[in-house]
Amino acid sequence: MEVSFGREARALRLGAGEVFHGEGILAITKALLQSGVAYVGGYQGAPVSHLMDVLVQSKDYLADLGVHVAACANEASAAAMLGASIHYPLRGAVTWKSIVGTNVAADALSNLASPGVTGGALIVIGEDYGEGASVIQERTAAFALKSSLVLLDPRPDLTHMVRMVEEGFALSEASNTPVMLQLRIRACHVRGTFVCKDNVAPAISAQRLRDAPAPFDYGRLSHPPSTYRHEKLKTSERIPAARRYIVEHRLNERFPGQRDDLGVIVQGGLYNSLIRALQELGLADEFGASELPLLVLNVTYPLVPDELGDFCLGKRAVLVVEEGQPEFIEQEIMAILRRLDVNTPVHGKDLLLMAGEYTIEVIARGVAAFAERHAPELPIGSGRAWLDGISARREGVSAQLAKPLPARPPQFCVGCPERPVFAALKLLQQDIGRVHIAADIGCHSFASFEPFNFGHTILGYGMSLASRAGVSPVMRRRALAIMGDGGFWHNGLVSGVQSALFNGDDAVLVILKNGYTSATGTQEIISTPDEEHKLHAPDKHKSLVHTNLAIERTLKGIGVRWLRNVDSYRVDEMRHTLREAFTTDFAGLKVIVAEGECQLERQRRVKPWLAGLARARKRSVRVKYGVDEDTCSGDHSCIRLSGCPTLSLKESSDPLQVDPVATVLDGCVGCGLCGENAHAAALCPSFYRGEVIRNPNWRDRMGAWLRHSVIRLLQPA
Numbered sequence: 001m002e003v004s005f006g007r008e009a010r011a012l013r014l015g016a017g018e019v020f021h022g023e024g025i026l027a028i029t030k031a032l033l034q035s036g037v038a039y040v041g042g043y044q045g046a047p048v049s050h051l052m053d054v055l056v057q058s059k060d061y062l063a064d065l066g067v068h069v070a071a072c073a074n075e076a077s078a079a080a081m082l083g084a085s086i087h088y089p090l091r092g093a094v095t096w097k098s099i100v101g102t103n104v105a106a107d108a109l110s111n112l113a114s115p116g117v118t119g120g121a122l123i124v125i126g127e128d129y130g131e132g133a134s135v136i137q138e139r140t141a142a143f144a145l146k147s148s149l150v151l152l153d154p155r156p157d158l159t160h161m162v163r164m165v166e167e168g169f170a171l172s173e174a175s176n177t178p179v180m181l182q183l184r185i186r187a188c189h190v191r192g193t194f195v196c197k198d199n200v201a202p203a204i205s206a207q208r209l210r211d212a213p214a215p216f217d218y219g220r221l222s223h224p225p226s227t228y229r230h231e232k233l234k235t236s237e238r239i240p241a242a243r244r245y246i247v248e249h250r251l252n253e254r255f256p257g258q259r260d261d262l263g264v265i266v267q268g269g270l271y272n273s274l275i276r277a278l279q280e281l282g283l284a285d286e287f288g289a290s291e292l293p294l295l296v297l298n299v300t301y302p303l304v305p306d307e308l309g310d311f312c313l314g315k316r317a318v319l320v321v322e323e324g325q326p327e328f329i330e331q332e333i334m335a336i337l338r339r340l341d342v343n344t345p346v347h348g349k350d351l352l353l354m355a356g357e358y359t360i361e362v363i364a365r366g367v368a369a370f371a372e373r374h375a376p377e378l379p380i381g382s383g384r385a386w387l388d389g390i391s392a393r394r395e396g397v398s399a400q401l402a403k404p405l406p407a408r409p410p411q412f413c414v415g416c417p418e419r420p421v422f423a424a425l426k427l428l429q430q431d432i433g434r435v436h437i438a439a440d441i442g443c444h445s446f447a448s449f450e451p452f453n454f455g456h457t458i459l460g461y462g463m464s465l466a467s468r469a470g471v472s473p474v475m476r477r478r479a480l481a482i483m484g485d486g487g488f489w490h491n492g493l494v495s496g497v498q499s500a501l502f503n504g505d506d507a508v509l510v511i512l513k514n515g516y517t518s519a520t521g522t523q524e525i526i527s528t529p530d531e532e533h534k535l536h537a538p539d540k541h542k543s544l545v546h547t548n549l550a551i552e553r554t555l556k557g558i559g560v561r562w563l564r565n566v567d568s569y570r571v572d573e574m575r576h577t578l579r580e581a582f583t584t585d586f587a588g589l590k591v592i593v594a595e596g597e598c599q600l601e602r603q604r605r606v607k608p609w610l611a612g613l614a615r616a617r618k619r620s621v622r623v624k625y626g627v628d629e630d631t632c633s634g635d636h637s638c639i640r641l642s643g644c645p646t647l648s649l650k651e652s653s654d655p656l657q658v659d660p661v662a663t664v665l666d667g668c669v670g671c672g673l674c675g676e677n678a679h680a681a682a683l684c685p686s687f688y689r690g691e692v693i694r695n696p697n698w699r700d701r702m703g704a705w706l707r708h709s710v711i712r713l714l715q716p717a
């Protein structure tokens with residue numbers, strides 16, 4: 001990738017006593033090294049991509065330290081990597097985005113949790129839940145419960161988060177149980193400081209090799225009858241050991257309050273929001289000291305019955321603040337209290353929302369309802385007025401806006417190579433009729449928005465081809481599956497292509513080969529153009545994805561007989577190739593590889609290069625498209641076919657032209673789609689291609705002078 005994480009990589013080298021400043025996810029990364037981690041793996045995805053990005057760019061330093069880093073093919077391969085900790089006293093950490101990544105990793109996680117671990121195993125989960133989330137709204141908690149994995153949910157404070165990483169490894173070793181450390185989006189991005197320790201070189205590593213493998217031990221295999229014993233061990237030894245560790249090391253925190261007759265139990269990750277809500281209600285001071293006693297669960301599984309009984313005993317009521325559904329924690333607390341014969345009333349989802357993110361406002365409404373029911377004397381008047389004010393403003397805004405605001409969906413970057421493919425598909429469907437489109441995860445899912453609205457289903461990363469398997473047999477026209485190269489390597493090759501070939505499916509697959517897993521931050525994959533090509537490409541504007549043929553070779557090797565490569569930006573050629581795929585007599589799988597390098601990544605290479613040329617006063621050329629407003633007919637079909645954000649509208653300077661005309665804004669990167677669309681769809685001839693030349697040479701100046709002279713001759717004053 002063209003982005004440099006040099007500053008972050010330097011932060012990983014900080015030594016004892018030095019102060020770290022930065023984001024939560026980078027603090028976690030540093031904490032792994034301070035904990036003596038021996039290996040780290042993962043699959044990128046917000047909000048934890050940063051962890052792998054920084055480690056991958058620090059490989060040389062980590063190799064010196066003896067830490068092995070692997071960018072895994074998917075979350076299943078990352079989870080399986082933790083198998084190293086089953087036999088060996090190696091501390092290992094892996095990371096991915098949840099819930100989707102945990103779903104992919106589920107098989108390996110179960111098979112890891114069953115035999116348990118010797119070395120500490122930590123799974124850093126980016127819990128993409130709530131406002132701004134990009135995945136299904138489910139929680140990781142269910143996986144922790146079903147597989148008996150410890151689930152940490154640390155209070156978002158850098159010092160505390162770092163401590164929980166260190167404790168997480170130790171807890172994993174004490175209980176022989178893999179530990180999940182859940183980080184919400186806000187926890188990953190919370191900024192702060194902590195005092196560092198030295199990084200610890202692992203005792204066994206590529207620098208300090210073991211002489212021999214562990215002895216054979218059938219009991220460490222997740223095979224029957226070992227699995228029956230594993231289940232017993234989980235309940236009789238591992239979970240009790242985890243509970244002991246949690247109590248002895250005070251992983252859960254109690255904060256006292258003035259009102260001992262009431263209490264709030266909160267997931268650690270929600271602590272900051274709870275304190276802010278209490279402050280708004282006048283129930284906490286500016287330093288966070290709360291009127292109500294708090295039990296902060298930095299470990300949300302397993303819960304410790306004695307801790308909960310002790311907190312709840314003698315209280316008139318407690319409120320459980322647990323985000324998301326089902327309310328696992330609340331239900332378990334009720335069961336624990338019932339077994340302990342502690343009859344304190346427990347509130348939770350009856351006063352707080354069942355689903356959705358627990359923002360400060362949501363928590364404040366729940367706490368206010370709790371206080372009004374059990375302690376009406378508490379002075380929350382100003383907080384209630386604050387909440388009522390929000391409601392009034394919301395109603396006022398709704399009343400003022402007779403219609404909802406126009407949606408502003410995300411969309412492809414300017415010049416994205418995937419947009420032209422969908423323009424071609426739009427044109428094709430005008431000719432052959434609508435087809436079933438199985439969409440996938442990745443940037444190309446932006447085609448589900450205007451002006452394309454493509455995609456009947458999205459079933460998971462790399463799952464598009466597999467997801468049309470039940471549709472193809474019942475469709476008169478062939479079904480189309482679209483996936484990116486990231487999705488192809490993640491799951492599409494095995495789940496989709498192999499299955500379609502094995503079953504002799506008659507289907508069309510378009511693989512958008514842009515060279516990176518772009519949607520997660522342009523991380524590299526096995527088909528990324530190599531650095532040599534990037535460094536020595538004579539024209540840095542050019543797409544380099546054709547320099548790596550790993551996808552094509554793999555498809556041919558596995559038995560794909562109908563395979564075409566098409567330049568993404570050649571709209572007409574793409575339309576013809578698609579038409580051929582939909583109409584050919586060949587009844588097997590037809591694969592079109594649409595080649596065009598991710599424009600975001602390409603521009604990261606091109607812009608510094610152009611800036612360097614300008615600084616050195618060397619000639620540089622930037623292509624830009626434009627619209628001749630005298631020729632523009634004003635029907636805007638170019639915009640409906642493109643959707644490029646820099647292809648916009650402006651008032652015409654011709655008083656007889658009432659409709660606005662198309663215009664190209666300055667952000668145009670000259671991808672050429674405007675011209676391609678105009679040609680393929682036979683649009684009006686208003687587009688022109690211009691070249692912006694900086695530091696022109698004498699030939700450029702001479703050419704410009706000649707052109708101007710001819711134009712002046714043809715247009716006498």
Ligand code: SF4
Nearest residue numbers: 413416443598599600
């Ligand atoms: S990141 Fe790359 S692939 Fe994704 S929308 Fe932008 S240009 Fe297209």
Ligand code: SF4
Nearest residue numbers: 644668669671672674
């Ligand atoms: S050529 Fe057209 S589609 Fe390409 S970046 Fe410029 S305005 Fe956008």
